[in-house]
Structures are given as structure tokens and as C-alpha cells.
Amino acid sequence: MNFDLTDERQMLQDSLRRFLTDRYTTQVRNDILNSDTGYSAEIWTQLAELGIIGALFTEDQGGYGGAGFDIAVVFEELGRAGVVEPFLDSAVLGGGLIAALGTEAQKTLLEQVIDGSLLLAFAHGEPASRYDLSHVQTTAKMQDGSIVLSGRKAVVVNAEAAGFLIVSAREDGAVMDQDGISLFLVPADTPGLSLRGYPLLAGGRAAEVELDNVSLRASSRLGVAGQAYPVITERAAAASVALAAETLGAMETATVLTRDYLQTRQQFGRPIGSFQALQHRMADLLIELEQARSAVINAAGHLEGEPYQRELHIAAARNLVARTGRLVSEETIQLHGGIAMTQEYELAHIAKRITMADHRFGDADYHLEQFIDLSTT
Amino acid sequence: MDLSFSAKEQAFRAEVRGFLADKLPPELAQTVRDGRGLSKDTYERWHALLNEQGWLAPNWPKEFGGCEWNAVQRHIFEDECCRAHAPRIVPFGLSMLAPVLQKFGSKQQQDHYLPRILSSQDWWCQGYSEPGAGSDLASLKTKAVRDGDTYVVNGQKTWTTLGQYANWIFCLVRTDPTVKQQAGISFLLIDMDTPGVEVRPIILLDGTHEVNEVWFTDVRVPVENLVGEENKGWTYAKYLLTHERTNIAGVGFSQAGLAAVKRLARSQMHRGRPLIENPHFAARVARAEIDLMAMSTTNLRIISGAAKGQAPGVESSMLKVKGTQIRQEINDLARRAAGVYAMPFASEAVEGSNESPIGPEGTTHVAAQYFNNRKLSIFGGSNEIQRNIIAKVKLGGGA
Numbered sequence: 001m002n003f004d005l006t007d008e009r010q011m012l013q014d015s016l017r018r019f020l021t022d023r024y025t026t027q028v029r030n031d032i033l034n035s036d037t038g039y040s041a042e043i044w045t046q047l048a049e050l051g052i053i054g055a056l057f058t059e060d061q062g063g064y065g066g067a068g069f070d071i072a073v074v075f076e077e078l079g080r081a082g083v084v085e086p087f088l089d090s091a092v093l094g095g096g097l098i099a100a101l102g103t104e105a106q107k108t109l110l111e112q113v114i115d116g117s118l119l120l121a122f123a124h125g126e127p128a129s130r131y132d133l134s135h136v137q138t139t140a141k142m143q144d145g146s147i148v149l150s151g152r153k154a155v156v157v158n159a160e161a162a163g164f165l166i167v168s169a170r171e172d173g174a175v176m177d178q179d180g181i182s183l184f185l186v187p188a189d190t191p192g193l194s195l196r197g198y199p200l201l202a203g204g205r206a207a208e209v210e211l212d213n214v215s216l217r218a219s220s221r222l223g224v225a226g227q228a229y230p231v232i233t234e235r236a237a238a239a240s241v242a243l244a245a246e247t248l249g250a251m252e253t254a255t256v257l258t259r260d261y262l263q264t265r266q267q268f269g270r271p272i273g274s275f276q277a278l279q280h281r282m283a284d285l286l287i288e289l290e291q292a293r294s295a296v297i298n299a300a301g302h303l304e305g306e307p308y309q310r311e312l313h314i315a316a317a318r319n320l321v322a323r324t325g326r327l328v329s330e331e332t333i334q335l336h337g338g339i340a341m342t343q344e345y346e347l348a349h350i351a352k353r354i355t356m357a358d359h360r361f362g363d364a365d366y367h368l369e370q371f372i373d374l375s376t377t
Numbered sequence: 378m379d380l381s382f383s384a385k386e387q388a389f390r391a392e393v394r395g396f397l398a399d400k401l402p403p404e405l406a407q408t409v410r411d412g413r414g415l416s417k418d419t420y421e422r423w424h425a426l427l428n429e430q431g432w433l434a435p436n437w438p439k440e441f442g443g444c445e446w447n448a449v450q451r452h453i454f455e456d457e458c459c460r461a462h463a464p465r466i467v468p469f470g471l472s473m474l475a476p477v478l479q480k481f482g483s484k485q486q487q488d489h490y491l492p493r494i495l496s497s498q499d500w501w502c503q504g505y506s507e508p509g510a511g512s513d514l515a516s517l518k519t520k521a522v523r524d525g526d527t528y529v530v531n532g533q534k535t536w537t538t539l540g541q542y543a544n545w546i547f548c549l550v551r552t553d554p555t556v557k558q559q560a561g562i563s564f565l566l567i568d569m570d571t572p573g574v575e576v577r578p579i580i581l582l583d584g585t586h587e588v589n590e591v592w593f594t595d596v597r598v599p600v601e602n603l604v605g606e607e608n609k610g611w612t613y614a615k616y617l618l619t620h621e622r623t624n625i626a627g628v629g630f631s632q633a634g635l636a637a638v639k640r641l642a643r644s645q646m647h648r649g650r651p652l653i654e655n656p657h658f659a660a661r662v663a664r665a666e667i668d669l670m671a672m673s674t675t676n677l678r679i680i681s682g683a684a685k686g687q688a689p690g691v692e693s694s695m696l697k698v699k700g701t702q703i704r705q706e707i708n709d710l711a712r713r714a715a716g717v718y719a720m721p722f723a724s725e726a727v728e729g730s731n732e733s734p735i736g737p738e739g740t741t742h743v744a745a746q747y748f749n750n751r752k753l754s755i756f757g758g759s760n761e762i763q764r765n766i767i768a769k770v771k772l773g774g775g776a
């Protein structure tokens with residue numbers, strides 16, 4: 001047994017942490033949050049040059065990582081700094097799906113994904129699907145040798161910046177069937193594709209995506225017709241490792257900020273950290289944080305494993321981290337008092353990142369149900 | 378024991394309900410129901426409607442133009458208002474300053490300020506907290522130095538709710554720095570149009586402009602704006618805290634919030650069924666409702682005691698803690714129920730935006746409200762301070 005990072009991952013962590021500490025300051029990040037694009041193209045490119053996107057892909061795919069532990073290392077650091085740039089959507093999801101399913105021709109896009117010049121978005125969830133991955137109502141029909149997509153996609157993160165959307169659509173079967181779902185590479189400028197963009201509460205942007213008889217060449221299908229579901233689940237699992245690790249990093253920042261504040265804020269002539277009522281609350285947070293760290297390690301370590309174990313550990317980690325996340329974000333705000341309620345203060349953004357991660361790829365209840373289904377059969 | 382309201386109380390409830398059905402403008406109720414922030418005009422419109430009916434000041438004695446309702450009637454009124462999605466009555470002038478003026482103010486102050494509160498001519502805000510004086514309010518530093526017929530005020534207040542709408546602020550200021558902290562504080566009324574008063578916005582984490590910093594630089598305030606005696610301000614502030622705690626539990630808000638959660642969960646689908654049928658979610662909602670039912674009765678127990686003249690003591694603190702826990706839990710349920718549609722940021726969380734909402738009905742503001750209502754356990758005496766009070770009374774043999 002060895003819980004140390006490999007030398008490569010240690011270097012990755014160090015260089016990413018150094019970069020973000022120097023460059024991704026609260027001020028820089030607040031400017032990004034207020035920008036029209038919702039992310040910084042400059043920081044994105046610099047992080048790509050630093051190899052952060054490459055770390056999310058395997059060597060065959062043109063990267064130098066791509067395993068659960070690589071994802072966890074990267075996202076923990078991103079979470080620590082409250083980074084809003086679309087690593088999850090463009091790389092883990094968009095790039096990951098192309099890498100898993102694409103033809104050699106389609107996979108040539110990966111080079112641009114890894115160097116940061118091409119952004120992607122995964123247009124999968126729909127207004128009525130909530131977190132169910134097999135709930136796909138958008139249709140794909142063959143017409144005179146072309147594929148025609150019709151439907152609506154909900155809260156597609158990073159859709160406006162993406163050069164291609166990876167759109168799921170049903171070629172066969174009923175709305176909730178796992179069989180019959182395909183993925184398509186849809187260039188952003190395809191006629192019939194329209195976006196209604198908006199900012200997200202925790203930073204970044206998303207869009208409601210309308211597909212009104214979007215006509216595509218048959219070569220834009222990713223993988224075998226109707227067989228995309230297992231790959232979607234595998235990438236959702238990778239996204240869950242990323243989200244859990246990001247939340248872990250954000251919780252580390254939240255607790256560090258709180259510890260420092262408790263030591264400096266004076267009321268009644270003494271630091272508020274000298275009140276035992278608050279000391280115990282802080283101690284509880286630190287206990288839960290270590291639980292979360294272990295759950296993330298479990299999930300990351302099983303990402304490449306066999307699907308049952310993978311899904312079990314993913315569900316466990318997401319449920320535990322969601323519970324811990326709520327506790328940490330609420331308690332750290334409370335322990336600060338009014339100051340943490342202000343937009344400007346670092347913790348406000350961090351707490352929003354923690355909480356809103358619970359709304360992507362399943363919340364605490366969704367993962368609890370997943371876990372019950374898996375652990376009782 | 379009898380859990381039902383008396384015939385008289387029930388008749389009163391019917392009267393209130395009838396008034397709300399008649400007079401509360403539906404578009405106004407819709408804004409409240411959507412959970413959007415309200416503009417100054419909206420508040421004033423609602424205040425005017427209540428004032429016309431003579432119901433703007435439920436807690437004031439009749440001699441000052443109030444209803445002089447007892448605690449049970451006030452509860453019924455607040456309850457019905459919440460149910461009907463009426464805007465809340467802005468408390469600063471009506472239920473914070475007015476009782477102090479009525480008890481400790483001069484006849485002149487009463488005659489001048491109280492009618493202007495009822496007519497909405499004046500909008501008051503509360504200037505207690507300072508950057509260095511939150512829970513430890515008595516450590517406040519804003520000072521007022523006597524200079525002939527005026528006080529010269531210097532310092533900074535913060536967290537001033539809706540200060541951007543206000544033209545007057547009631548402040549706790551230090552008039553004697555040489556004595557024990559509590560003994561050197563005075564209660565001063567300051568016209569915000571006076572030179573040297575500056576209001577700066579603070580944007581909260583949900584993007585709303587609800588609170589402000591208020592800065593005072595050599596602000597000259599006539600001595601007749603002092604309430605009561607110099608250096609007795611702490612006593613007046615404490616009087617206010619112990620007497621204006623009727624709606625501290627927020628039962629009506631919680632009931633309205635829970636109804637909204639259920640509506641949303643009936644329309645949101647989960648695995649092909651309405652979310653409300655999902656056992657995990659339903660269990661969370663049920664727990665909140667069970668807690669709320671019990672707390673609602675605790676609230677009535679205290680209210681009915683108060684109507685008989687018993688002053689609520691440590692029970693206020695208990696209601697504050699429990700009430701805010703329940704409200705915050707309901708906010709969390711609403712956020713969860715909204716699913717992915719909790720993520721969009723509605724840039725116009727306040728009324729006046731014409732853009733159609735992004736997600737389904739009832740999802741637009743839930744996440745913002747979840748974050749905004751973290752304030753409930755921080756202000757009005759934080760929940761930790763309330764626990765200190767409970768522990769002191771119950772364990773330490775204190776007051």
C-alpha cells in the first residue's frame with residue numbers, strides 16, 4: 001500500500017498549485033466572473049501550455065495521464081483556487097468522449113483540445129431528464145443519407161465557447177432506454193442549432209440548446225449507432241471523480257480561510273477561535289474533510305476498474321462529498337459571520353462552487369440511490 | 378388544553394384573509410412567490426395599502442395610530458400575509474424604531490416621526506453593527522462628540538439593510554469613551570441627507586444589493602435627535618431586542634417555503650416519476666414538515682403566554698435557532714428540487730426583469746435564496762450567541 005503521489009503527479013500538483021497561487025488571485029477570478037465570456041482565454045491557454053489539459057488524457061490519446069488519480073490531482077487544485085475555466089466540459093467530457101469513441105479522423109481534434117485552441121461541450125441533459133443518464137428524448141433520424149437532430153438540451157456548460165458540441169440523441173428505443181442512444185459531433189455553426197446563453201451562479205456560463213432539424217453528415221456520429229450509453233456512463237464517472245476532487249480542494253480552501261479568520265477576528269476582546277463552541281465545530285469539519293479525501297481516493301482508484309466497483313465507489317464518493325460539502329460550505333460561512341456573505345470575499349465563491357457541484361451528474365440523493373441499487377443487488 | 382383558536386380569533390383570521398384577497402395586488406404576490414427581491418416602490422405601495430386599512434402598525438398602541446393587536450392577533454395577521462405572499466412589512470421604522478420612540482422618545486419626537494413612518498414619508502434603516510462590532514455590539518466605535526447644540530459624528534456602520542432606500546438612520550453611537558462599554562452608548566437619529574453621510578453598497582454572495590456601509594465624516598446632528606438620555610442607548614437597544622421578537626420563528630415563511638418545495642417537487646420528474654414520490658426526497662420534506670409542525674406549536678405556546686402578559690425569555694432564543702434551522706433546511710430542499718436548473722444565475726433577481734426564466738417555474742431563484750438565507754443564522758444575534766444565552770440561563774443560573 002502506498003498513498004503517496006507518483007513523482008510525475010507530485011510535479012503536476014506543484015506546478016499547478018504554484019501557477020494558480022501566483023496568477024489566479026481573488027481579484028483575477030472576480031474579473032473573470034464578471035466577464036462576458038465567463039472564462040479567461042489567456043489563463044486557459046497558459047494552463048494548456050503548462051500541460052494541465054494533457055494530464056487529463058492518456059498517452060495514446062496524445063496526453064500523459066488520463067487516469068483517475070490524474071483527474072483527482074488536477075481537479076483538487078482547480079477546486080482549491082475556485083477555477084471556473086471549463087476543464088471538465090472541454091477535456092474530461094468532450095475530449096474524453098471523442099477519445100473513447102472517435103474514428104482516427106475524428107480523433108485528430110484531440111490535439112487542438114489538448115493545446116487549448118479548441119473547446120468542447122457535452123450537450124446531454126434535457127429539461128426533463130434531471131440526472132438520469134439514459135433519459136434522452138432528442139431524436140436522430142436518417143434522411144437521404146444525412147442525420148437530422150431535433151430536441152432541446154438543458155444547462156449545457158461551456159456551450160457558447162465550444163467549437164463543437166457533442167450531442168446525444170436517440171436513434172432507437174423509448175425515452176429511458178439505455179440502448180439506442182448515439183453521440184454526434186456538431187460544429188457550433190451548424191444551421192438549426194441555437195443557443196440561449198447565461199451565466200452560472202458559481203461562475204462560468206451555460207446555454208439552453210435548441211436543435212431544430214439540425215442536419216449532419218453521417219460521418220459526424222461518434223462510435224456505433226445506438227451504443228453510446230456505456231461510454232456516457234464511463235465519462236460521467238470520470239466527471240464525478242473530477243467534481244468530487246474539485247469539491248475536496250474547495251473544502252480545503254474553505255477550512256483554511258476559516259481557520260485563519262478564527263485566529264484573527266476579535267470579538268469580546270479575544271479571537272473568536274478561542275471560543276470552544278467554535279473550536280469543536282472546526283474540529284468536526286476537519287474530521288469530515290479527511291473522510292472526503294479518502295472517498296475521493298477510493299473513487300479515483302476505481303475509475304479504470306471493472307464497472308461495478310467503479311460505479312459503487314463513484315456513488316459512495318459523490319454522496320459523501322456532497323454531504324460533507326454542504327456541511328463545510330454552510331459551517332464555514334456561519335463561523336465567519338457576515339463577512340462571508342459578501343460577493344467579494346473569497347469564501348463566498350468557494351462555497352458556491354462546493355454547493356453547485358451537487359447539481360452536476362447527480363446530487364447527494366441521486367448517488368445514494370445509485371449506491372443502494374448497487375449494494376443491495 | 379385546547380389547540381384551536383377561539384371564535385373571535387377565527388373571525389379575525391377571516392377578516393384578514395378577506396382583506397388580502399381584496400387588496401393585495403396579484404402581480405405583487407407573484408413577485409414575492411417567485412422569491413425575487415422587491416423594489417422600494419413595491420414596499421411603499423404595500424405599506425400604503427395597509428396604512429389605508431389602518432393595519433400598517435399591528436404592534437403600536439392605538440394612541441399612536443396602531444392596531445394594538447395582541448400577540449395572537451399579530452401572529453394570525455403575519456401568518457395570513459405569508460400565506461397570501463404579501464411583501465413583508467419593512468421592520469426598521471415600524472417595529473424597531475417606533476417602540477423605542479413610544480417608550481423613551483420625547484413627545485415632540487413621537488409627534489414628528491411616528492406619523493411620517495406610517496405615511497412612508499421616512500424610510501429608516503438600522504445603524505448598529507460596525508466592522509469591528511458584530512456579535513460584540515457594545516464594542517462599537519462610531520463616536521458622537523457634543524459641540525454646542527449638535528453632536529459631531531464620525532465612524533462607520535456596516536451591514537445596513539436597505540440603507541440605499543433610507544433617508545433616516547437610527548444609530549448607536551459612543552458618547553462616553555471613558556466608562557464601561559455599555560454605559561457610554563447613546564441612541565441617535567440621523568438624517569441621511571446631512572453632509573458627511575455616505576452610503577456604499579455591499580453586494581451579497583447571491584449578487585443582490587441588500588446591505589450597505591454607511592460612513593460618517595464630521596456629520597453634525599442636532600441634539601434634539603438624541604432619544605432619551607445620553608449614555609442610555611444600550612438600555613433602549615436591549616428593550617427593542619426583547620420586545621420585538623414576535624415573528625422570530627418565521628413560521629409563516631417556512632410554511633410558504635415548504636408549500637413551494639412541494640409544488641416544485643410535484644412538477645420535477647425523477648426517473649420518470651414526480652420527484653415528490655421519490656422516497657429519499659419525500660423523507661427530507663417530511664422531516665422538515667414534522668419539525669415545522671412542532672415548532673409552530675412552540676411558537677403559539679410562547680405567543681399565547683405573551684398575549685397573557687408573560688415576557689418571553691430564553692424561549693425567543695430557542696425559536697430563533699430552531700426557526701432559522703428549519704427555514705434554511707427548506708431553502709436547501711428547494712435548491713435540490715430544482716436539479717440542474719438551480720445552476721443558472723438569474724442576473725435580475727429583483728423585480729423588473731422582463732426576460733423569460735431559464736428553467737421551469739419555481740426554479741429561478743432557489744439557489745440564490747439558499748445562499749442569501751445563510752444570513753438568517755448570522756444576523757439578529759447569531760445562532761451561537763443565542764445558544765450562549767440559552768446555556769447561560771439554563772446552566773449558569775444567569776438572567
Ligand SMILES: Cc1cc2nc3c(=O)[nH]c(=O)nc-3n(C[C@H](O)[C@H](O)[C@H](O)COP(=O)(O)OP(=O)(O)OC[C@H]3O[C@@H](n4cnc5c(N)ncnc54)[C@H](O)[C@@H]3O)c2cc1C
Binds near residue numbers: 265272337502512513
Ligand atoms: C444580510 C445581513 C443583514 C444585516 N442587516 C443589519 C442591519 O440592518 N443593521 C445592523 O446594524 N446590522 C445588520 N447586520 C449585522 C449582523 O447583526 C451581524 O452580522 C451579526 O451581529 C454578527 O456579527 P458579525 O457578522 O460581525 O460576526 P462576528 O460577531 O464576527 O461572528 C463571527 C462568528 O463568531 C461567532 N461568535 C461571536 N462571538 C461568539 C461567542 N461569544 N461565542 C460563540 N461564538 C461567537 C458568531 O456566531 C459567528 O459564527 C446584518 C448582517 C447580515 C449578514
